[in-house]
Amino acid sequence: MGRLGELGLVLALALSAYGLVAAAVGGRTGRPVLVESARRTALPLLATLVTVNAAMLLALLQDDFTLRYVAENSSRATPTFFKVLSLWAADDGSLLLWNLILAGYLAAVALRFRRERPTTFPYALSVLYAVQLFYVVLVNGPSRPFATVPDVATVAGAGTALLDGRGPAPLLQNHPLMAVHPPFLYLGFIGFTVPFAFGIAALVVGNGSDRWAALTRRWTLAVWCFLTVGLLLGALWSYSVLGWGGYWAWDPVENVALLPWLVSTAFLHSAMLQERRGMARLWNVVLVVAAFALMTFGTFLTRGNVLSSIHAFAQSGVGPAYLVFLALVLLVGFGLVAWRLPTLRSAPAIDSTLSREAAFVGNNVLLLAAAAIILVGTVFPLVVEATTNRQTTVGAPYFRSALAPVFLLLLLLVGTAPLLPWRAANRSRALRRLRVPAAAAALVMAGSAVAGDDKPSALLGFGLGTLVVVANGQEILTGIVVGRRSDRRGAVAALRRGRRRYAGLAAHIGLGLLAIGITASSSFAQQSELTLAAGHSASFAGYDVRYEGLTTAQEPQRTVLTAALSVRGTGSDDASVLLDPRLNLYPAASEPIGSPAILHGPVWDLYASVIGLQDSGRSATFRLYHNPGVGLLWLGGALMALAGAAATWPVRRRPGRPGPTRRVRVRSRTKRPDRRRTAGPTPRPDRQPAHPVVRTGAP
Amino acid sequence: MTSSPAPARPERRARQGTRSGAHPGPRPRLLGPGALVALAIVVALLSLAAVAVRGANKPLSRAEQAQQIAAELRCPVCQDLSAADSPAPLARQMRQQISEGLAAGDSPAAIEDRFVAAYGETVLLRPPSSGPGRLAYAVPLLALVGAVAAGAATLRVWRRRSTQPVPERAPLAAGDRSRVEAALDRWSEEE
Numbered sequence: 001m002g003r004l005g006e007l008g009l010v011l012a013l014a015l016s017a018y019g020l021v022a023a024a025v026g027g028r029t030g031r032p033v034l035v036e037s038a039r040r041t042a043l044p045l046l047a048t049l050v051t052v053n054a055a056m057l058l059a060l061l062q063d064d065f066t067l068r069y070v071a072e073n074s075s076r077a078t079p080t081f082f083k084v085l086s087l088w089a090a091d092d093g094s095l096l097l098w099n100l101i102l103a104g105y106l107a108a109v110a111l112r113f114r115r116e117r118p119t120t121f122p123y124a125l126s127v128l129y130a131v132q133l134f135y136v137v138l139v140n141g142p143s144r145p146f147a148t149v150p151d152v153a154t155v156a157g158a159g160t161a162l163l164d165g166r167g168p169a170p171l172l173q174n175h176p177l178m179a180v181h182p183p184f185l186y187l188g189f190i191g192f193t194v195p196f197a198f199g200i201a202a203l204v205v206g207n208g209s210d211r212w213a214a215l216t217r218r219w220t221l222a223v224w225c226f227l228t229v230g231l232l233l234g235a236l237w238s239y240s241v242l243g244w245g246g247y248w249a250w251d252p253v254e255n256v257a258l259l260p261w262l263v264s265t266a267f268l269h270s271a272m273l274q275e276r277r278g279m280a281r282l283w284n285v286v287l288v289v290a291a292f293a294l295m296t297f298g299t300f301l302t303r304g305n306v307l308s309s310i311h312a313f314a315q316s317g318v319g320p321a322y323l324v325f326l327a328l329v330l331l332v333g334f335g336l337v338a339w340r341l342p343t344l345r346s347a348p349a350i351d352s353t354l355s356r357e358a359a360f361v362g363n364n365v366l367l368l369a370a371a372a373i374i375l376v377g378t379v380f381p382l383v384v385e386a387t388t389n390r391q392t393t394v395g396a397p398y399f400r401s402a403l404a405p406v407f408l409l410l411l412l413l414v415g416t417a418p419l420l421p422w423r424a425a426n427r428s429r430a431l432r433r434l435r436v437p438a439a440a441a442a443l444v445m446a447g448s449a450v451a452g453d454d455k456p457s458a459l460l461g462f463g464l465g466t467l468v469v470v471a472n473g474q475e476i477l478t479g480i481v482v483g484r485r486s487d488r489r490g491a492v493a494a495l496r497r498g499r500r501r502y503a504g505l506a507a508h509i510g511l512g513l514l515a516i517g518i519t520a521s522s523s524f525a526q527q528s529e530l531t532l533a534a535g536h537s538a539s540f541a542g543y544d545v546r547y548e549g550l551t552t553a554q555e556p557q558r559t560v561l562t563a564a565l566s567v568r569g570t571g572s573d574d575a576s577v578l579l580d581p582r583l584n585l586y587p588a589a590s591e592p593i594g595s596p597a598i599l600h601g602p603v604w605d606l607y608a609s610v611i612g613l614q615d616s617g618r619s620a621t622f623r624l625y626h627n628p629g630v631g632l633l634w635l636g637g638a639l640m641a642l643a644g645a646a647a648t649w650p651v652r653r654r655p656g657r658p659g660p661t662r663r664v665r666v667r668s669r670t671k672r673p674d675r676r677r678t679a680g681p682t683p684r685p686d687r688q689p690a691h692p693v694v695r696t697g698a699p
Numbered sequence: 700m701t702s703s704p705a706p707a708r709p710e711r712r713a714r715q716g717t718r719s720g721a722h723p724g725p726r727p728r729l730l731g732p733g734a735l736v737a738l739a740i741v742v743a744l745l746s747l748a749a750v751a752v753r754g755a756n757k758p759l760s761r762a763e764q765a766q767q768i769a770a771e772l773r774c775p776v777c778q779d780l781s782a783a784d785s786p787a788p789l790a791r792q793m794r795q796q797i798s799e800g801l802a803a804g805d806s807p808a809a810i811e812d813r814f815v816a817a818y819g820e821t822v823l824l825r826p827p828s829s830g831p832g833r834l835a836y837a838v839p840l841l842a843l844v845g846a847v848a849a850g851a852a853t854l855r856v857w858r859r860r861s862t863q864p865v866p867e868r869a870p871l872a873a874g875d876r877s878r879v880e881a882a883l884d885r886w887s888e889e890e
Contacts, residue, residue: 244784251779279857349860357857361850369846376838384831392832393773395824396781402839406846432732438739442746449746454754459747527766529791594786611786623786 001059005146008052020129027122042110075167077557092145123201170586181233188227196292203336225644232637243594243609245625250396256298263291266367279348289333352424359417415467437471461519468512503647513636520629533619541626550617559585563610581610604628
């Protein structure tokens with residue numbers, strides 16, 4: 001298996017090198033045959049990398065401990081499910097998956113452009129192959145997933161493989177979420193290569209065409225969805241595995257994963273400026289290059305042995321390689337931007353500061369401010385230690401207080417900006433649309449003030465979260481109502497036609513729910529540490545909690561100690577619910593790994609982890625958490641991801657432009673003069689410039 | 700049938716000026732659309748002020764105080780969690796020491812200093828507010844101010860560019876205009 005894998009990696013090296021050269025030369029000299037052959041190389045490359053991954057998988061499943069990777073990350077006792085997961089449980093193996101996913105994206109691009117050939121295509125293809133080449137070189141040299149165990153190799157031909165492997169890191173074989181969190185995150189990270197490639201290609205071609213932004217917006221959206229899901233799953237993993245009652249620790253690696261998400265969110269918004277109005281060309285290229293560079297930077301920080309955290313893969317010799325690649329990305333990316341500056345100049349002009357264009361500017365500066373704060377906070381200890389040899393920590397309290405103002409401002413923007421039209425808003429109309437959301441937000445704030453809230457930041461979080469949910473929800477409802485009137489096929493057809501907009505609004509609602517959930521859980525969580533003897537109970541957050549005693553179960557790879565708790569609402573007659581927080585003893589771990597038990601509720605979760613056992617389990621120490629809003633957080637996050645997916649899903653092109661040709665039943669309108677009080681038969685100067693351009697500006 | 704080419708502004712002013720009903724336009728309203736929004740903002744700010752005052756005056760229980768101190772300290776054996784959050788035995792011990800310190804009447808600062816003496820400056824989850832640490836505190840402020848300034852400057856430049864005069868157009872029939880307005884309204888609501 002090892003031989004097959006190594007062979008495959010060499011073949012992948014050759015294929016990506018060929019693709020890089022053929023696409024670049026073909027594009028440069030205008031030979032479509034070469035470009036086509038480069039395009040077709042994507043498929044064999046993908047097949048090769050599938051084979052390589054399959055080889056590693058087989059080695060893992062067959063307990064082939066002659067391979068160092070298998071010996072270090074799997075064992076005979078490891079359940080098959082976790083053996084499969086071991087493929088990405090450590091640096092070397094995960095690089096194989098990384099390569100596979102990148103090849104998958106390459107093949108997807110090759111398939112998407114099998115007929116259509118934008119001028120940027122050869123160069124984009126070439127950039128994709130270049131990135132692939134880098135990662136294939138990594139697994140051929142600095143990191144060698146198929147290296148054999150040294151002892152076995154030197155005891156030549158004896159065939160004395162190790163009897164057993166070390167098994168995966170205990171923390172990583174403790175929960176099935178490990179099956180989905182890394183792959184989604186990889187899909188999210190690696191996907192940034194596609195918009196990056198097209199951005200770079202647009203710079204190389206240099207005709208100032210806006211088409212690349214339209215071409216890559218959907219790709220970026222898909223990548224954004226994957227990254228959103230990956231981040232959420234990571235938070236869920238942290239919540240369900242680590243036993244600390246929280247979901248985001250502002251761990252450096254979490255931070256660097258959030259950076260490309262923030263930047264790509266900014267791009268998804270500002271790409272609309274370019275698509276519709278030809279504005280912000282330079283800015284968009286910068287954002288795309290920045291997102292890819294930040295992704296590379298994050299990989300360097302995580303895999304380059306710079307940081308230590310649960311995510312950090314120890315002892316990886318690939319650090320310098322990443323650094324060189326990052327330097328190259330920055331140099332080429334921003335070098336090209338500087339070189340093509342003249343063609344990127346668009347003379348953007350807006351008609352009003354009360355317009356969607358202006359709101360997008362606000363969105364971008366705030367998202368980038370957040371990204372800048374996180375980036376600086378993350379690298380700060382590294383820089384300080386390198387320059388002054390003084391060690392510092394920049395942790396959760398810092399990030400929370402530094403980012404709160406930025407995120408609150410963002411919420412304010414998300415709760416008001418979608419009410420603004422393109423070009424210029426009519427002030428009184430905008431205010432009228434703001435009435436319900438503002439009133440709802442004020443009511444929520446007044447209500448929670450009366451209810452005894454004593455944290456101003458929480459009050460703002462709830463109020464602005466409500467503003468976001470109601471404002472965007474109102475826009476969707478208005479769309480449905482108006483759509484039903486104006487479209488003979490009804491509201492569903494209207495929704496489908498404006499899918500991008502409604503998906504965006506739904507994602508905003510998700511964000512609002514997420515914000516409310518985060519506010520609730522970070523401000524009003526209760527926790528307590530209890531030591532209980534078996535059969536005794538105590539009360540916590542309105543519950544009676546009774547320790548039922550310890551049970552021990554032997555599993556092939558671990559020993560599981562379950563300290564069962566029965567929980568019942570104080571004074572209630574309901575049957576009690578059983579919570580089973582566990583301690584898992586792995587032979588490879590010096591300390592037990594906990595598994596918390598969570599009672600998920602619609603409004604709050606009851607969360608228990610066992611942190612100590614005394615008298616061989618006759619008494620146990622628990623940490624109990626009462627976490628409000630966590631369910632809302634998952635719901636909001638899921639809504640964001642789903643909305644993103646809905647906007648990404650391909651549609652049939654709608655024929656022609658809507659607008660003037662759309663069937664509009666004017667009569668239904670004229671029957672309701674009350675809605676249009678300000679719009680008399682007289683011309684309104686603030687609307688006038690909008691008319692001609694609204695029609696031409698849309699795709 | 701053409702509408703009178705009267706410019707909008709004088710007419711609007713007239714509408715606001717005469718509430719007597721002598722004007723043939725739509726019925727005047729007592730409150731503009733901004734009134735409710737303004738009211739909502741006032742209510743929101745008042746609640747915020749009330750909550751801020753209440754929060755500032757609320758005495759903290761000893762457990763809450765201990766929690767606050769522990770949340771600012773790193774659990775030295777785990778990379779990313781605070782002593783308040785971590786389930787590790789050392790973090791448990793730290794929480795105990797904090798509670799004991801508070802019970803003995805020590806100030807939070809004194810307790811923190813003891814941890815710094817024992818584990819070094821890295822035990823603090825916030826960078827120190829002296830030396831290079833000050834930079835860490837300047838960054839969020841700079842980022843936010845810079846972002847707002849950059850946004851405002853961008854908007855000003857973009858706004859200035861669009862001062863081309865609106866081309867003159869032939870007056871429209873009243874029916875046409877309202878029809879166009881209605882269609883545009885719907886269009887802009889859907890996009």
